[in-house]
Amino acid sequence: MNPSRPDPAAPRPDTEEPPSPLVWDRPPPDRRRAPLTREIIVSAAIPIADSEGLAALTVRRLAAELDARPMSVYSYARITSKEELFDLMTDQVCAEMIVDDLPGDWREALRAIAGRVREVLLRHPWWVELIGHNVLIGPNGTRHREQTLAALSGLRLDPSTKLAVIVAVETYVVGQATFVMDEEGSPRVPGRTAEQEALAQYQASLIATGAFPHLAGIGPVQPIPVRDRERYFLLGLDWLLSGIAVTVESPPDDAASS
Amino acid sequence: MNPSRPDPAAPRPDTEEPPSPLVWDRPPPDRRRAPLTREIIVSAAIPIADSEGLAALTVRRLAAELDARPMSVYSYARITSKEELFDLMTDQVCAEMIVDDLPGDWREALRAIAGRVREVLLRHPWWVELIGHNVLIGPNGTRHREQTLAALSGLRLDPSTKLAVIVAVETYVVGQATFVMDEEGSPRVPGRTAEQEALAQYQASLIATGAFPHLAGIGPVQPIPVRDRERYFLLGLDWLLSGIAVTVESPPDDAASS
DNA sequence: ACGCATGCGAGACAATGTATCGCAAGCGTG
DNA sequence: CACGCTTGCGATACATTGTCTCGCATGCGT
Structure with missing residues (x-):
C-alpha cells in the first residue's frame, strides 16, 4: 500500500516522523499564533455531543462553532482522525468521574x-x-x-x-x-x-x-x-x-x- | 419543513400511507419476482459485520454481496433506513440468545x-x-x-x-x-x-x-x-x-x- | 391480448471525513 | 534591522457514504 516504506532503522530517521502513535503525548501547537488549543476544541465538542448527540458532532460543525475552518480542528487539537477527538472527549469525561x-x-x-x-x-x-x-x-x-x-x-x-x-x-x-x-x-x-x-x-x-x-x-x-x-x-x-x-x-x- | 402537511384526519387518508412506523409488521415484498427476501438480506449482513465490523457494512457493500443494487436492499428488506437494518440484525441475534x-x-x-x-x-x-x-x-x-x-x-x-x-x-x-x-x-x-x-x-x-x-x-x-x-x-x-x-x-x- | 397501476432501481445529490500541497507566518542569520 | 528559509496551517479537492427521485419495466385484471 505504502510505496516507500522506510526501513525502521533507516539512516534518516527524521524524514517524516508521524506525530506520535498516541494522542496523549503529542506536542502542543506551540506556535504563538495558535488561536485554538486542544482544550478549547474538546470543551467545545462535548456540549455539542451532550445536547445533540454524537452524530451531530461533525468536524465542520465543530469548526463552525469555534469560528474556524474544518482542518484547523485537526491541526490545533493535534489529532489525525475524528476517532482521536473522541478519545480526547472521553478522557475529559473520565476526569469528571x-x-x-x-x-x-x-x-x-x-x-x-x-x-x-x-x-x-x-x-x-x-x-x-x-x-x-x-x-x-x-x-x-x-x-x-x-x-x-x-x-x-x-x-x-x-x-x-x-x-x-x-x-x-x-x-x-x-x-x-x-x-x-x-x-x-x-x-x-x-x-x-x-x-x-x-x-x-x-x-x-x-x-x-x-x-x-x-x-x-x-x-x-x-x-x-x-x-x-x-x-x-x-x-x-x-x-x-x-x-x-x-x-x-x-x-x-x-x-x-x- | 414539510410544505404540505396533510391534516391527520384528512378526507383522503390513503394518499401515501408511510409503510408502517415499525419494521416488524411491514408486509413482505410479496411480488413473485422478488429475488431477495428480508431474511436473505439480514443473513448476508450479519456475517459482514461479524468479520469486518459494523463500519464495513455499507449498503453498497451489502448489495454487492447479494449481487444486487444498493436501493434493492431497501426495497426488499422493507426498510426505510440503515438503522432499521440494524434493528433487524439485532433481532436476528436475539434469537440466538x-x-x-x-x-x-x-x-x-x-x-x-x-x-x-x-x-x-x-x-x-x-x-x-x-x-x-x-x-x-x-x-x-x-x-x-x-x-x-x-x-x-x-x-x-x-x-x-x-x-x-x-x-x-x-x-x-x-x-x-x-x-x-x-x-x-x-x-x-x-x-x-x-x-x-x-x-x-x-x-x-x-x-x-x-x-x-x-x-x-x-x-x-x-x-x-x-x-x-x-x-x-x-x-x-x-x-x-x-x-x-x-x-x-x-x-x-x-x-x-x- | 391489452392497458394500467405498482413498485423496483439507476442515477443524482448532499454530507461527511480526510489527503494534499501552496502559501504565509515566524525564526535565525548576516 | 532586513532577508530568506523552513515550518505547519488551512483552502480546496476527493472519495465514500446514506438516501431521494421519479422513469420504466413488470405483472395483473379484464
Whole structure:
C-alpha cells in the first residue's frame, strides 16, 4: 500500500516522523499564533455531543462553532482522525468521574464511585455510544481506574481478584446506564421517538397473543419510571456488592482452579 | 419543513400511507419476482459485520454481496433506513440468545442465559456497538426477555423487583462483554492495534511516575488473558447472583420506600 | 391480448471525513 | 534591522457514504 516504506532503522530517521502513535503525548501547537488549543476544541465538542448527540458532532460543525475552518480542528487539537477527538472527549469525561472524598469503607467507596460514574454517563449520554468502539484509556481514565483500585486498597486480595471486582462494578454501571437510557425513551439520538411509541403498541399486541405469559405479568416493556431508575440502580449495585463482600471478606481463599 | 402537511384526519387518508412506523409488521415484498427476501438480506449482513465490523457494512457493500443494487436492499428488506437494518440484525441475534432447555433453578437458569448472551455477544461483536444507539426491541428480543422472566417464574417476587433482577443481570453481561472486548485488544474495529500497543507503553510510563501506586500493584492495564476471561465473567456473575439471592430468597419484604 | 397501476432501481445529490500541497507566518542569520 | 528559509496551517479537492427521485419495466385484471 505504502510505496516507500522506510526501513525502521533507516539512516534518516527524521524524514517524516508521524506525530506520535498516541494522542496523549503529542506536542502542543506551540506556535504563538495558535488561536485554538486542544482544550478549547474538546470543551467545545462535548456540549455539542451532550445536547445533540454524537452524530451531530461533525468536524465542520465543530469548526463552525469555534469560528474556524474544518482542518484547523485537526491541526490545533493535534489529532489525525475524528476517532482521536473522541478519545480526547472521553478522557475529559473520565476526569469528571473522579470522586473527591473517597469513603474509607470499600463498599461505600465503590458505591460513591459507581454513583458518580452513573451521573457522568447520564450527563454525557454519547459516551455510551463510544464504549462500543475501542476507545483508548488516557490519563484521566487511568486516574479513575487508580481511584477505583484505591477503594479496594484496604482489602487483602490478590491483584487479579481486585481487577475482577472493578471490572464487575464498572461493567454493571455502564450496562445499567445503557439500558436505562434505552428504555427510558430519552431520545439520545433524536428522531426515534415515534417508533418508540409504536413499539409500545407492538409489544402490547405481542403480549395479547398469549405467547408471553411472564411478560404479561409485568405489562409491556414498561419504560422504567424516572423516579425508580435510581432505586433500581442502587438495588442492583447492592446485590453485586453484597455478592462481592462474601468473597472478599472471607480469608484469602485462592480458588484459582477452574 | 414539510410544505404540505396533510391534516391527520384528512378526507383522503390513503394518499401515501408511510409503510408502517415499525419494521416488524411491514408486509413482505410479496411480488413473485422478488429475488431477495428480508431474511436473505439480514443473513448476508450479519456475517459482514461479524468479520469486518459494523463500519464495513455499507449498503453498497451489502448489495454487492447479494449481487444486487444498493436501493434493492431497501426495497426488499422493507426498510426505510440503515438503522432499521440494524434493528433487524439485532433481532436476528436475539434469537440466538434463547436457551433451549432452561434449568428449573432460577440461579442456574440465569447463569445459562447469561452465558448464552455472552457467547452471542462474542460471536457478534458489532452488537455492542449498537447498544449505544437506541435499538428497538423486536419479536425475538421480546422472546428473549420472556425467557429471562421465565427463569424467575418460580420466585414469588413483585414484578418490579423481577424487572430489576433481569435488568441487573443483562446489564452485567453486556457491560462485561463490552469491557472484555475492549481490553482484550481484539480489534473489533480494526486498525487500532498499533495504538493499543503504544498505549501499553504509555500506561507503563504513567505508572513509572509513581502517581498510581495501586495500579502499579496490578501492573499496566494488563489485557485480561484470554483463558481468564470466562473465569472473570463467571466470578462476577456469581457475585451478582449471590447478592440477588439474599433479597430474593427472603420473605417478600416490600421495602418500597426510598 | 391489452392497458394500467405498482413498485423496483439507476442515477443524482448532499454530507461527511480526510489527503494534499501552496502559501504565509515566524525564526535565525548576516 | 532586513532577508530568506523552513515550518505547519488551512483552502480546496476527493472519495465514500446514506438516501431521494421519479422513469420504466413488470405483472395483473379484464
